[in-house]
Amino acid sequence: MQREDWQIINNDLGAIGASGEKHMNSIMGLSQADCKGCYKCIRGCPVKSLSCRDEQVKVMDGECIYCGRCLLICPQNAKYIRSDVQKVKDAIAAGEKVYASLDRSCLAAFPHANMGQMIAALRKIGFVHAELATLGAAQVTHEYDRLALDWKAPNFITTACPSVYLLVQRHYPELVSQLAPVVSFFSAHARIMKQIYGSRARVVSFGSCISAEYDAQDAENGKSIFASLTFADLVEWFHEAGVQPEKLESIPVSGAKKGYFSRPGGIIHNLSTETRHQWECVALDGMNRCTEVLDSLKKGDISGYLLELSACAGGCLGGPILRMLNVPFLVAKNAVVTGMNHTMEGPPSLTEGVEAGVKRTFRPLAPHRRQVSEEEIRTVLSQMGKTTKAQELNCGSCGYDTCREKALAVIRGKADVRMCMPYMRELAETMSATVVENIPTGVLILDEKLRIEHINPAAISLLRIKTEVKGKSIGSVLPNNDFYEAFSTGKNVVHHK
Ligand code: SF4
Ligand code: SF4
Ligand code: SF4
Structure with a gap:
């Protein structure tokens, strides 16, 4: 397919979003030629951040939380993720010092290797050095401990997942004050690495999610990450370079026996006993559970909870990239456990124990949504042939759960009245009847x-x-x-x- 066939999805909010959010380069794209307008992605999107006008589906950058669900469920594989592999290869070729920050879940994509072999493989393709992001995670958890002791908001939300940051900021802006203002594990690790290896060090993170790429671009994180690549990028890169990590000699790894943070409950497990006694600690994974608990927080139904949220069921091992690579959850889990068991703990790295500032701020980033009157909704419903309650079938084939939600999406410029299948069928029947009669x-x-x-x-x-x-x-x-x-x-x- 020619590059021109791919449409890069633009930020629907323009250069500066309605909420003041700065424009970011888009992360996901859509091949218009492949999209068959089935609306399956709209049905599956937990925050309905896809628009469809004139039969063209678009990801709305100002609303998307980069959970990757639409990529996984598109039957036509019409969506793609932007990759910064070339940018990293160019930096290596230009002689820049490029470092890698790895989460141990990478072993799920390389089930026959251990972490020491992964690091050896990264050196082989040109990285100066690679480390476990655990070193950053430990510091983030330490900051959570510090903040939790004197936290004034009713609940304390922690996460290792940038999709959760976006879910709260864009879709539950009233809960931003309950989100602990701490950077992601990768950002924390990148800050530490730059402190030790120099401000010109280029730190590249590798993960199983798409939202990590957003996190890497987020100015609030101090732009410490040069590029965020996925495990799929790494599989391809090793393949191209003829590198098989499992065939290489293993290197002892600093932090190999430290905790595993990016699994559900990983943060809570590593918090101090004092914090765990002070709060009711609960880890929730999967988008449905996350939105359910955030709805309860919004209503003020619960307080006194320290929550650890992961957008993907199973945490990073259930992330979209590993699912795209067809790694079943238990296979992934076994690969990580076995790979880490076969990894030798190395002497402390230069970055071990180094303190880096891990604070950040979260701002409400919800797009401005004007109030919509009942009359406007009724007008659009009648344009879709729904003048009585009985005609509101709520069948979901347009991608929205109810006809009212769909009408609201039409008013907000996200959907088209013609996306209603029962209405279009009725219209077609009426039109053929008119032709036959006349x-x-x-x-x-x-x-x-x-x-x-x-x-x-x-x-x-x-x-x-x-x-x-x-x-x-x-x-x-x-x-x-x-x-x-x-x-x-x-x-x-x-x-x-
Ligand atoms: S799932 Fe979405 S992107 Fe894929 S073919 Fe259907 S409408 Fe198009
Ligand atoms: S990545 Fe997630 S939030 Fe974004 S459009 Fe796809 S399903 Fe919706
Ligand atoms: S009847 Fe039409 S508008 Fe209502 S949910 Fe079904 S497809 Fe959507």
Whole structure:
């Protein structure tokens, strides 16, 4: 496919978003040629951040949380993720000092390797050095401990998942004050690495999610990450370079025996006993559970909880990239456990124990949504042929759970009235009925026993019919031999007199 066939999705909010959010380069794209307009991605999107106008689906950068669900469920593989592999290769080729920050879940994509072999493989393709992001995670958890002791908001939200930052900022802006203002593990690790290896060090993170790329671009993180690549990028890069990590000699790894943070409960497990006693600590994974608990927080139904949220069920091992690579969850988990068991703990790296500032701020980033009146909704519903409650089928085939949600999406410029299948079918039926009723040609519609189901005005006039013929045999108005022949043989009798 030619590059021009791919449409880079632009930020629908323009260079500066309605909420003041700065424009970021888009992360996901869509091949218009491949999209068949089935709306499956809209149905699957947890925050309905896809728009469809004139049969063109677009990811709305100002609303998307980069959970990757639409990529996984598109039956046409019409969506793609932007990759910074070339940028990293260019930096290496230019002689820049490029470092890698790895989460141990990378072993799920390389099930026969251990972490020491992964690091050796990264050196082989040009990285100066690679480290476990655990060193950053430990510091983030330490900051959570510090903040949790004197936290004033009713609940304390922690996460290793940039999709959760975006979910809160863009879709639950009133809860931003309950989100602990701490950078991601990768950002923390990148800050530490730059502190030790120099401000010109280029730190590249590797992960199983798409939102990490957003996190890397987020100015609030101090732009410490040069590029965020996925495990799929790494699989391809090693393949191209003919590097097989499992065949290389393993290197002892600093932090190999430290905690595993990017699994559900990983943060809570590594918090101090004091913090865990002070709060009711609960880890929730999967988008449904996250939105359910955030809805409860929004209503003020719960307080006193320290929550650890992961957008993907199973945490990073259930991330979209590993699912795209078809790594089943338990296989992924076993690969990580086995790989880490075979990894030798190395001497402390230069970055071990180094303190870096890991604070950040979160701002509400919800796009401005004006109030919509009941009258506006009713107007759009009637444009979709829904003038009574009974006509609101709420069938979901447009991608929205209810007809009202769909009407709201139309008003907000995200959807088109024509996306309603039952309405379009009704419209098509009405249009064909209008044509049949008004053409000058006689039309009779028969059932399987050749009884008249419908006769149009032209046929009534041509055949000079004076009485009701509906339900009667065709033989009552026309010689029926040709009809029986056509019906029993399936042959065309159009030229018979
Ligand atoms: S899932 Fe979305 S992107 Fe994929 S073909 Fe259907 S409408 Fe197009
Ligand atoms: S990545 Fe997630 S939030 Fe963004 S459009 Fe796709 S399904 Fe929706
Ligand atoms: S009836 Fe139409 S508008 Fe309502 S949910 Fe179904 S497809 Fe959507």
